[in-house]
Structures are given as structure tokens and as C-alpha cells.
Amino acid sequence: MKRRDFMKTSVLAALATAASSGFNLAMAQGNGIFTLAYPTSFPDLDPATSFSNDGAVLANAYEGLTRYISATETEPSRIEPLLAQSWEVSEDGLTWTFKLREGVTFHDGEALTAAAVKGSIERTRQIGGGASFIWSPVVSIEAPDAMTVVFVLSEPQPLDLIASAGFAAWIQSPASLSQDNAWFNAGNDAGTGPFRIVRYEPGQRLVMERVEGYWGNVPEGAFQTVAFEIVEDVTLIQNMLESGQADWGYSVPFENLDLMKENPDLKVVVNPSFETLFGLYNTKRAPLDNPKVRLALSMAFPYDDVIMAGTAGLGTRAKGVVPTGIWGHDADAPIPPTDLEAAAAILAEEGVSGLELVMTYSTTQEISALAGELWKANLETLGVTLTLQPMAWEAQWQMAKSDPASAQDIFVMYWWPTYVTPHDYLLSLFRSEDEPLFNLGYYSNPKFDEVLDEAARLSGVDRPKAEEMFIEAQRIVVEDAAAVFMLDRPNVHIIRSDIKGYTDNPAYGHVTFVGDMSR
Incomplete structure (x- = not known):
């Protein structure tokens, strides 16, 4: 994340700017406004193609057929009805029938119908951008009556x-289906959600106003306005939260969290996220084509030190590919410990000495940089030289996709799912590819591919058996030491303590469902 000079802008000034769009300033003042200090901009507000931080906005303006509710200490995860009030699946798992909710209208006044659902998903598939791939198993969509899909x-x-995904699953008004990407990115929306966009200043702020007659629950004292203030300076985010200029934010430095926890006006919410940080080994290059050498390198990784120094102890040790909280997580995965003596013995046994490696990572990933430095120090004791190469994400990705022979030795990045399934992690990162996309360790194992494909096939008809097979597939990857699984990153969000109804749902990264909240 680049740091830039940022003039402090009060919330009321932002609202005054929005007044020319028909925004009700009087309604927004006082308890009626919820302000988010958001550290990134919103590159795409088109519900068919959005695949980035803009999901934080779209989740308040649009809705899907269903919503995923993450597990808690007392309740398992579940999928709850949203625009669909019920659904059923055929015995063979190939036909899904959704009954739509009555009395729902889009922001332009049109009624929710099966034709609108069909048109929304077909537009997403036709454009083929963003996360449209989630609909790839769909052969046809029919609307036998106005409320059945x-x-x-x-x-x-x-x-x-799939219908609960935070990208590419939004349902939009039929009147908007013919609009192009520029129309949406001018600040127009066409959803059924509790808020509509009334002002958009790219790179600075976005303001939303509550929709009258919203079909869902509206809590007593509900917020009437949502203001996203785009603040790239993390110190300023902290200042805004502490002063009351912002109600919610994240990206505050971990070392400052203890002080914020002592502030009675703030609540620091820490939960596991679905983001895992890992380094993919270049399995096409000697000696990294040897699983024993890869294992030795993984045993030199300082897992506990990275978690403590990089996340103030709030992160957790990754148990392989799929993080905690997602079905298919392998809590008993045979992950290697940090053991420099054992690592040295393996390298000696394999006849490896004087090894020189290059690790690439995104320039915005501070934890990756720290992990690299600590790992480098451990590897030096084994006679292994690790060169750290921070790069812009686009450059890092393009280099890795070009040619394994000239690419990096270790590719470091985060992964989180498009929707909550182990298949997304395993397919994207480790299934054999002729042309690499995200399998940037170039891993290929026919047995893994076979098990993964069967697990995917069963996931729609026999979830318990599919879960067993997803875990089996993960064991293959872990035992092959195809990657070093560094840590599962925590979700850390700071919210004003007088806010009611806030729930952190890691299925939707850094998304706040303001419609459920009040002060």
C-alpha cells in the first residue's frame, strides 16, 4: 500500500459534498451516519465484474440468492436464505430449484423476479470477467414462473x-442489464440491498443512503447513511477511530492494538480470517524438484517467530492449504516443525550445499517481508542463501506465469476463497495446469488431481465424503512439501464501542453489513 499525503477531511464535509445528489444531510447527522475509514480504493463497482475491495460497497447495495454465515464457538456454519426464500436439489445433484422472496424491489422500483435473477447471472457469465467462473458448472437457467429459478x-x-459468493453472485435490476461498466463506475447501482450509492468520488470517498421500503429487517436506530472515507495512511485511520471521525477501520499496525484495546470508546475485534500466507516452491527446478529438499527448507521456516513478530501473536499456524473455519480444514495435517538440526541432516543426506534461492513477494505485504528476513537468517545457518525480491503484484505474477525455468524459486502470496469451499484453494493453487495461472509452483501430481476432481464431484451430493477426500488431497500436497505454509492471517477490525449489531464474517473479506447495525 502506498503512503501519500492525506488532508484530514471531516465526515460532515463529505456529507455536504454529497448534498447535490439529493442526499439528506439532516438525516445523516448525529447517530444516523456510519463512517468507515477504508485503506483501499474501489476499482470496479460493476456487480458482474467486481473482484476486489469494492465488495465492501457492493455488499451493502446488492444481495445474492443466499448468504454464508460463518461458524462460531457455539454454532456451525450455515447458508441462510436471502433473495431466495428456499431451494431444493435433485437426487443426482444436477438440478437446483430456487423459490424467490416475495415483496422485494430493486432500487429503481422494479420487482425481483426470476427473469431478473436469470438475466443477472447470464450477464455475469457473458462478460466473463471477475469471478464469473463460479457459474461454470451451469448448463442452463430457466424461469418457469415469476418466482422460480x-x-x-x-x-x-x-x-x-456458490450463490453466496461475495463476488459475481449479485442480482441486479433488469433495467441495468444493458448498462456498461462505465455506468456502474460512475456511482450508479441497481441492487436490492439496504443502501444505494448517492455520491462517488474515486480515490476519496463513497456515500450511500438507506433505501426506503427495504424488504429486510431494519433495526431500531438504524443508520441512514454509510460513508466510506478512503484513507491510505494507516496512522490517520487510527487517529480517525480514536477521535470519533470514523466508526470502523482496519490495517492499523499490530503493535498499536494493545493501546487501542485500552480505549473504552473502541472495540478491537480479532477473529480468524480465511486468508492464508504461503510460499510455493518451484517444483520444476532442481533441487526443488526433490520433495525432501523442499521439506528441509520448510523445517527451517521460523513459524512461531513470524506469527509473534508479524501479527503480535494474533495469527495462527497454517495447517496446510485450507484455513481454520472452512469445511475441509485438516486440523491434524502433518505439518513440519521448525527444526534446523533435522533440516541440515536432510540437506546433507540429499547432497545439497551452497544452495541459492530467490523469493518473490508483493511490495505491499509487510508480513511477507518480515517472514522472508527471518527465514533468510535461519537458512544462512544451513549454508542456503535466500535473496528477497519484493515486486509489484502484477510484475511478480507475470514473471511467474512466463516460464518456470526463468521464474522465482519461491512465490509468496495470500489466498482466500471466492466462496467458502476447499476446492477453490486446492484447484487454483495445486491442480496440474498446462499454462500456469495461480499454480505458480508448477506442481503436478496425477493422484492429487484424481482425488481433488472426485471430491469436487461429490461436494454437491455427499458433503461428508467430499470433505474426507478434500482432506486426502491436502495430505498429498503437505506430504509432497509443495509449499511452505507460513500462517493464517487474523481478521483485525476496530469499531466504536457504541455500535450495535456488528458481526465479523470472514467469508466476506473486510465487509461490514451496515444494514444490520445501529448506534
């Missing part, structure tokens, strides 16, 4: 889960 699939898949 029928999906026919090419193979059994958990369509209720």
Missing part, C-alpha cells in the same frame, strides 16, 4: 454455496 448443472456442485 431452475439451474441445470453439468456436474453436481453445491449451488447454494
